[in-house]
Amino acid sequence: MSFLKDKLSIFTKTELPFIKRYQESDRVYTFLFEKDKDLSWNEGQHGLFTITHKKMKDSIRPFSVASSPSEGVVRITTRIDEEPSEFKKALLELEEGMKIKMIGPVGSFYLKDETPRLFMAGGIGITPFRAILKQLEADGNRGGKPSELLYVDSQEAHLYKDELDELARNTSIDVHYLSTRNDMYSYTNEFIASHNNNAQYFVSGPKSMVASMTNYLKDKHISKRNIIKDTFRGIE
Template identity: 55%
Template sequence: MAFFQDMVSIFKKRELPFIESFQQSAGVYTFRFEKAEDVTWKAGQHGLFTITHQKIKDHTRPFTIASFPEEGIIQLTMKVSEQPSEFKKAILSLEDGDTIKMAGPVGSFYLKENTPTVLIAGGIGITPFRSMIKQIEADHLSHTQVQLLYLESTKPHLFQEELDDLAKKTSVQVTYLDQRDDLNKALDKCISSYSNNGRFFVAGPKSMVAATTTYLQSQNIRKRHIKKDTFYGY
């Protein structure tokens, strides 16, 4: 059923008027677009975004939606290197009056069950979890047992001030980490507490997602209890 819904939603393309962009931190930019009334998504899903104000070769890219529907905007937050791709050069050049197109949403990377949940972010992989935690706050799900383990080598962590504020308003526990070994130690505590009663969501660069998934499975966490969102190109 989820696959069928994704296939249907991909053919629904909507124009999103550009609102604003700003530098979130070193090498990280946020872009905000108007949300059409008929557009909705589950916090954590992604869309397929197409550049329309310029002619470029690779004009469509998938990005996680970093906002949740009730915010009334569609927010994309992404890393932009010193030598950005053609797509990212184009999105950086957006001005008032420009639009992009969005197809979707797609993907099953969202909270479904009221079970103990561990959100594991690596770097820019924090974007779907920012959306999820904002949704938890909006829905007043104080009973939901959620832990966020956020691995990032640079400080401060992306969205740290906002995440700290959300942690005060919800039951979400946030742990900031800067070493892979520290992440494994934190995972050991979660596994000891939840084992296969918990659900593990992993988002980040390909190598981080693969290593974390391998570690969880080595600790006897069932594959079906692990959800992955891999960010390619980082």
């Protein structure tokens, strides 16, 4: 049933009024939109966001929703470089009350079974985990199954750090801020030694990171059904 629900939500379209944006770091911005009362999502899912205030060739991008519905806003966080795409230029032009369209929620990257969980984020791939940790905080960590977040960023510019530290305190989830993939392999080995296939492994980030961590898990005999992936196509 949940598979069917995930598929059907692709037909849900919602107009979201822009509230405000702020900078998370040098090149990373968060955009907040009003949440329509009928809109909901499972923490970790993404939406397909369309620019509507101007015409452009390539007006849609998928973004993970980085907030939980209980926060009452739709939050997206994205990197905007010095020479942004037309889409991201248009995002920066948004003023309070202007609307963007969201199709969805989409995807199956969310919590289903109550098992220990290893959350693995690469760079901007942290966005769905912010929402998931918010959910776990609200739910009292769902019975307290041991969970860890491994967050690798080679620039050591870990986003949401203050919030993640607070969420870690409120949920007893261990958060590890890492700067290399080798660090991620070491922590992953420790987790596998304790939980093996009695756990779920959530991987989110750029294509190369998701592919290499998935292969690593498979080499360690973690079954495909215990690996849940969110590949951020379009991010190097």
